[in-house]
Each structure stands twice: as structure tokens, then as C-alpha cells.
Amino acid sequence: MKINLLKSALIGAVTFTALASSYANAHARWLVPSHTSLSGDKAHYVMIDASISNEIFAPDKAYxxxxxxxxxxxxxxxxxxxxxxxxxxxxxAYYLQRKNSAAVKLAGEGTYHIT
Structure with a gap:
């Protein structure tokens, strides 16, 4: 009885590990701004590139x-x-072959969050 319980627990743990590791190998999604620090009183535009890829910041597949x-x-x-x-x-946001691009208008002073 204890062996069957141990065997079931082991199979469950291996299955969970296999499923969890498949998510770790999935393509990463990322956003890259054209500027990270701006100054002045005028409104600024920041270009945002977005893609899904295996390597960080190397466009591979557009959303x-x-x-x-x-x-x-x-x-x-x-x-x-x-x-x-x-x-x-x-x-x-425009759909291109390997990435998406968008222009974001930043009108006021402060930190913006792009998602």
C-alpha cells in the first residue's frame, strides 16, 4: 500500500515538473522603449517595440x-x-512581420508605465 502511494506521488511530481518546465521554455514577450529618460516642458513621443522571441530583445514573432x-x-x-x-x-500599435511598433505620447512630467 505504501509503495503504491509513493509511486503515485512520484508520478504526480514528475508530471507537475514536466508541465511547469514547459512554461519556462516558452517564448518571452517584451517591450522596448526608444527612450527611458526625457527632459523638457514639451510633450514627447516614445516609440515602443514589442515582440515574442527566444532571445531577449531580438524580434522573432509579432503579436x-x-x-x-x-x-x-x-x-x-x-x-x-x-x-x-x-x-x-x-x-x-502596428503589426509588422517580426515585431509590433507604437508611438506613445507622454505629455506630463513623471513616470509612465507601458503595458
Whole structure:
């Protein structure tokens, strides 16, 4: 009885490890901004490149549009301003062959979060 219980626990542990490690080998998703530090009183635009790849920051595969044949998406990238509210300007992300690109307008002073 104890051997069967031990065998079942071992099989369960091996199965869990195999499933968990498959997620670790999945393609990484990343965003790269064109600038990380800006100064001045005027609004700035920052270009965002996004991709899915095995190597970090080496574009391999673009995010796929929900609508087949779409060239851009207004909901792919979101910016949160220094006040914690979403940036009101529309952020249009374009689907390219190996990556997505978008321009984000940063109007105010402070730290923005791009997702």
C-alpha cells in the first residue's frame, strides 16, 4: 500500500515538473522603449517595440491581431500616467512581420508605465 502511494506521488511530481518546465521554455514577450529618460516642458513621443522571441530583445514573432488581416490595433499597448490613470490618447500599435511598433505620447512630467 505504501509503495503504491509513493509511486503515485512520484508520478504526480514528475508530471507537475514536466508541465511547469514547459512554461519556462516558452517564448518571452517584451517591450522596448526608444527612450527611458526625457527632459523638457514639451510633450514627447516614445516609440515602443514589442515582440515574442527566444532571445531577449531580438524580434522573432509579432503579436497576432485578433481580427485576421488587421494592420493595427488600438488596444494592444496601454500607457498609465504618473497620476495612475490611463493616458487618454489613442495608442495605435502596428503589426509588422517580426515585431509590433507604437508611438506613445507622454505629455506630463513623471513616470509612465507601458503595458
Amino acid at each position: 497576432r491581431p485578433e481580427q485576421k488581416g488587421a494592420e493595427y490595433d488600438d488596444n494592444l499597448i496601454m500607457a498609465i500616467g504618473p497620476d495612475g490613470k490611463p493616458v487618454s490618447d489613442k495608442i495605435r
